[in-house]
Amino acid sequence: MQRTFQADPMPRPIEALIHTEALAHNLARVRAAQPDARVWAVVKANAYGHGIERAFEGLRSADGFALLDLAEAATLRALGWRGPILLLEGAFEPRDLELCSRLNLWHVVHCAEQIDWLAAHKTQQPQRIFLKMNSGMNRLGFRPEAYRSAWARLDALPQVDEISLMTHFSNADADPPSPLGVALQVAVFDEATRDLPGERSLANSAAILRHGPVAGGSLRPCVKNDWVRAGILSYGSAPDFPEHDIRHWDLRPAMTLRSRLIATQQLQPGDCVGYGSTYRAHQAQRIGIVACGYADGYPRHAGTGAPALVDGVRTGTVGRVSMDMLAVDLTPVPAAGIGSEVTLWGHGPGGSLLPIDEVAQAAGTVGYELMCALAARVPARVASAAAVAA
Numbered sequence: 519m520q521r522t523f524q525a526d527p528m529p530r531p532i533e534a535l536i537h538t539e540a541l542a543h544n545l546a547r548v549r550a551a552q553p554d555a556r557v558w559a560v561v562k563a564n565a566y567g568h569g570i571e572r573a574f575e576g577l578r579s580a581d582g583f584a585l586l587d588l589a590e591a592a593t594l595r596a597l598g599w600r601g602p603i604l605l606l607e608g609a610f611e612p613r614d615l616e617l618c619s620r621l622n623l624w625h626v627v628h629c630a631e632q633i634d635w636l637a638a639h640k641t642q643q644p645q646r647i648f649l650k651m652n653s654g655m656n657r658l659g660f661r662p663e664a665y666r667s668a669w670a671r672l673d674a675l676p677q678v679d680e681i682s683l684m685t686h687f688s689n690a691d692a693d694p695p696s697p698l699g700v701a702l703q704v705a706v707f708d709e710a711t712r713d714l715p716g717e718r719s720l721a722n723s724a725a726i727l728r729h730g731p732v733a734g735g736s737l738r739p740c741v742k743n744d745w746v747r748a749g750i751l752s753y754g755s756a757p758d759f760p761e762h763d764i765r766h767w768d769l770r771p772a773m774t775l776r777s778r779l780i781a782t783q784q785l786q787p788g789d790c791v792g793y794g795s796t797y798r799a800h801q802a803q804r805i806g807i808v809a810c811g812y813a814d815g816y817p818r819h820a821g822t823g824a825p826a827l828v829d830g831v832r833t834g835t836v837g838r839v840s841m842d843m844l845a846v847d848l849t850p851v852p853a854a855g856i857g858s859e860v861t862l863w864g865h866g867p868g869g870s871l872l873p874i875d876e877v878a879q880a881a882g883t884v885g886y887e888l889m890c891a892l893a894a895r896v897p898a899r900v901a902s903a904a905a906v907a908a
């Protein structure tokens with residue numbers, strides 16, 4: 519016998535909420551830290567997992583958007599963004615330059631091949647370039663000694679409009695002694711770009727907060743920027759956690775991942791939880807089973823002890839994270855039961871807060887990875903943080 523649904527099936531209780539007002543607040547923090555710079559909102563990787571359309575609403579007061587996927591650039595144009603868009607890795611192949619012309623995309627040039635492609639590109643519209651220096655990170659860019667000749671080659675091309683100068687820090691989230699500190703990279707950059715014209719862009723989130731004219735202050739060298747590149751901080755994760763957390767920097771989580779309890783278990787002393795029986799109760803203990811697992815993007819490495827909120831009360835995970843479920847200790851929340859709200863990260867009920875950085879730390883990773891790993895099967899929607907607290 520065939521069964522048909524009378525109504526739409528209820529989804530699993532898990533959902534991701536994107537807080538556009540938090541994005542706007544965090545962007546305002548960038549402006550406060552870097553009052554003289556224009557701001558690229560970095561929205562690569564589908565806006566760090568938040569969804570480019572959803573993030574666009576919260577970040578539209580940025581001066582431009584920086585990303586690296588051409589399809590995401592096209593999405594921004596389709597959303598009506600007419601301002602600057604920067605491709606952080608530039609063209610991947612020559613035909614990408616046609617899209618740059620068509621959509622008026624600014625792009626990074628980091629290697630000689632990209633200059634060759636530009637020289638062969640037929641366009642009426644000269645293109646705006648950010649010329650990247652490898653000042654020590656050894657990922658992308660021209661070495662300092664090759665930078666000036668790359669600039670001169672570009673400057674001579676009719677396909678090229680203004681050239682801006684950029685580099686990227688490998689250790690802006692920590693003070694020396696790291697082998698390659700911000701001050702050293704700045705010195706390399708300044709030396710190689712001395713008397714080259716053009717705007718400068720050096721700072722990522724960590725440098726914005728730690729090396730700006732306001733926050734860095736007398737503590738650390740101030741990095742001068744015409745354009746800063748704000749990524750992770752816009753999404754409400756502290757780039758230098760655990761030295762500083764989002765409260766220190768006055769940042770707000772832009773993503774809440776929440777679900778509900780779908781079962782509870784009463785453990786007796788000696789009972790184990792989950793695959794591998796990695797957690798064993800030492801005394802009678804009540805636990806809750808949460809509809810959230812690694813197939814939702816929750817880190818499997820979290821294991822026992824990762825923080826979570828149940829009905830806004832802080833507790834911790836127990837046992838291994840499985841594909842669709844994880845377990846939490848209900849000792850601090852005896853009233854919790856099936857249907858109780860579980861905040862995996864972000865804003866919880868009653869104004870409670872669980873920074874994603876704390877969950878990431880428990881899993882041996884960083885907030886960046888958790889946000890970006892949010893699985894496609896988790897429904898995401900825009901909702902204010904106040905609505906979550908209610």
Ligand SMILES: *Cc1c(COP(=O)(O)O)cnc(C)c1O
Nearest residue numbers: 560606686722723747748749750
């Ligand atoms: C991703 C990226 C950024 C942003 O870094 P955050 O640490 O997220 O602020 C800045 N610049 C470049 C070149 C990047 O690729």
